[in-house]
Amino acid sequence: MFSSAAIFAACSSKTPSDTPTAAVKGDTTPALAPLVIDTTLGAVTPTSAASMGKVPVLMVHVVSDHDAAWTVTKVRFQRTLELLYAHDYRPITVAQLIDKRIDMPSGKRPVVFTFDDASPSQFGYIERNGTLEVDPESAVGMWLAFTRKHPDWKPRATFCMLSGAEAGRSFFGNKNIDGQQDAWRFRKVRFLRDHGFELCNHTLWHANLSKYPDAFVQEQIARGQLAIDSAVPGYRVRTFALPLGKWPKNRALAQKGEWRDPKSGVVTKYSYDAILEVAGGPSVSPFDPTFNSHGIKRYTMFVDAVDTLVARLDRSKNGYVVP
Numbered sequence: 001m002f003s004s005a006a007i008f009a010a011c012s013s014k015t016p017s018d019t020p021t022a023a024v025k026g027d028t029t030p031a032l033a034p035l036v037i038d039t040t041l042g043a044v045t046p047t048s049a050a051s052m053g054k055v056p057v058l059m060v061h062v063v064s065d066h067d068a069a070w071t072v073t074k075v076r077f078q079r080t081l082e083l084l085y086a087h088d089y090r091p092i093t094v095a096q097l098i099d100k101r102i103d104m105p106s107g108k109r110p111v112v113f114t115f116d117d118a119s120p121s122q123f124g125y126i127e128r129n130g131t132l133e134v135d136p137e138s139a140v141g142m143w144l145a146f147t148r149k150h151p152d153w154k155p156r157a158t159f160c161m162l163s164g165a166e167a168g169r170s171f172f173g174n175k176n177i178d179g180q181q182d183a184w185r186f187r188k189v190r191f192l193r194d195h196g197f198e199l200c201n202h203t204l205w206h207a208n209l210s211k212y213p214d215a216f217v218q219e220q221i222a223r224g225q226l227a228i229d230s231a232v233p234g235y236r237v238r239t240f241a242l243p244l245g246k247w248p249k250n251r252a253l254a255q256k257g258e259w260r261d262p263k264s265g266v267v268t269k270y271s272y273d274a275i276l277e278v279a280g281g282p283s284v285s286p287f288d289p290t291f292n293s294h295g296i297k298r299y300t301m302f303v304d305a306v307d308t309l310v311a312r313l314d315r316s317k318n319g320y321v322v323p
Contacts, residue, residue, distance in 0.1 A: 053320035054282040057112040059298040063121045063139045072301050080306050081146050087310055091156040093198035094239045094274050098293040100286050108322050113157035120173035120180045123188050160200035160241035163227030189231035200239040201225050210246040217248040222259035222268040238273040245278025285320050
């Protein structure tokens with residue numbers, strides 16, 4: 001889908017971690033206003049018959065003004081949040097799903113949002129009078145506005161990011177594409193981490209891993225992880241999303257591998273607790289003996305697909321309900 005880009009080099013120099021309101025040394029972009037969010041996680045959910053149902057794991061790519069392939073409109077995205085909330089769904093991350101930490105009241109239903117490819121439509125900034133603001137029309141902006149309205153709809157989603165892709169998909173925008181500056185990229189990744197969202201690796205530039213040799217596969221995955229570590233040093237990346245849903249020839253390399261930088265000789269190792277596929281959702285419950293954290297099925301969010309899924313789970317009564 002995307003070709004290789006050398007812009008990873010611009011992403012790979014480490015800078016100190018910061019909070020959403022603190023400036024990074026050498027970063028001349030203005031600080032953001034704080035948003036107080038409860039990021040604590042609850043205990044492991046007890047098992048019951050009610051917790052054996054299906055869990056929607058939704059996949060979002062582009063949020064735009066028009067419906068298209070891999071695209072959902074801004075209006076529909078907002079309406080989907082409202083629909084899910086009205087049907088007692090509350091968001092969790094992939095990490096929470098596999099850890100069975102479904103921290104919500106009895107009778108509520110978990111839903112997992114995953115965002116692939118790190119486009120500016122998912123997370124954009126606007127600079128107004130010297131102040132950086134989250135674009136209210138980006139997915140993150142709409143999500144946080146919904147959180148302010150409904151505090152029990154927490155910033156719980158998993159962002160599967162590219163760090164060296166073209167078309168502005170380097171950590172949610174680069175090269176001034178859609179008005180997004182290179183200097184804002186790390187700040188966006190830190191903002192997501194600080195507000196309780198999960199960071200997920202989606203490779204360096206979205207290569208179809210099924211077409212490449214083992215060494216290339218490991219480089220793509222390891223360099224994607226290295227870029228996340230550059231933005232948030234020490235962050236443990238637990239989830240990996242397969243580009244195009246394609247497994248490498250050696251499937252084990254999607255879960256675990258290593259890459260040696262030919263210039264520095266430094267070896268980067270990776271090992272993931274969860275692997276996301278592209279289709280086949282909704283997912284079975286993490287309590288179900290058939291649940292496979294290294295092959296989680298997802299459900300693409302487009303047009304009225306989520307409306308249809310929610311109605312189907314309501315009719316069949318086989319959706320996951322917190323006991």
